[in-house]
Amino acid sequence: MSGVTLAFESKAPHTTPWLSVEFPVGEEPVSLLTDLSNIGWYEREYPRTPPLDGWQEVCLQGPRGSGLFKAWTEEEARQHMPAVRRFLRREGFDRIPWNRLELAELI
Numbered sequence: 001m002s003g004v005t006l007a008f009e010s011k012a013p014h015t016t017p018w019l020s021v022e023f024p025v026g027e028e029p030v031s032l033l034t035d036l037s038n039i040g041w042y043e044r045e046y047p048r049t050p051p052l053d054g055w056q057e058v059c060l061q062g063p064r065g066s067g068l069f070k071a072w073t074e075e076e077a078r079q080h081m082p083a084v085r086r087f088l089r090r091e092g093f094d095r096i097p098w099n100r101l102e103l104a105e106l107i
Contacts, residue, residue, distance in 0.1 A: 004029050006088065008098040009059075011106065016071040017098060018044070019060040019084070025051045028058075032091060036060055039087055040080075 003024050008017040019041055023029055033043070040063035049057055062080055065072035072080060088096060 003027055004032065006093050006096045008096060009101055010098070011101055012103070014100050015067065015074070015077055016062065016065060018062070021058045021060060022055050025054050025056050028056070033058065033060070035087070035091070036084075039084065041084060
């Protein structure tokens with residue numbers, strides 16, 4: 001999918017990532033976002049950030065877990081991550097980075 005970049009991102013303790021989808025303004029990958037919502041990855045409940053330099057970012061949260069603050073347990077992570085990575089590989093996204101954000105990067 002031309003012009004779309006993906007990255008998993010997480011905060012410590014890095015058990016439950018979200019999926020950052022970036023695309024040029026006006027070229028929203030509607031079918032990809034719809035397909036991801038069909039497998040349990042949904043857009044977060046708060047408004048999108050404003051576009052920056054012609055790019056829009058959408059953050060998708062995966063299926064809710066049973067851990068603290070609805071985080072995934074280790075077993076849930078072993079279940080959800082391979083499934084979404086297989087789906088994204090079929091969509092043409094082979095190597096998606098996982099950015100493990102530290103406190104200094106968040107403030």
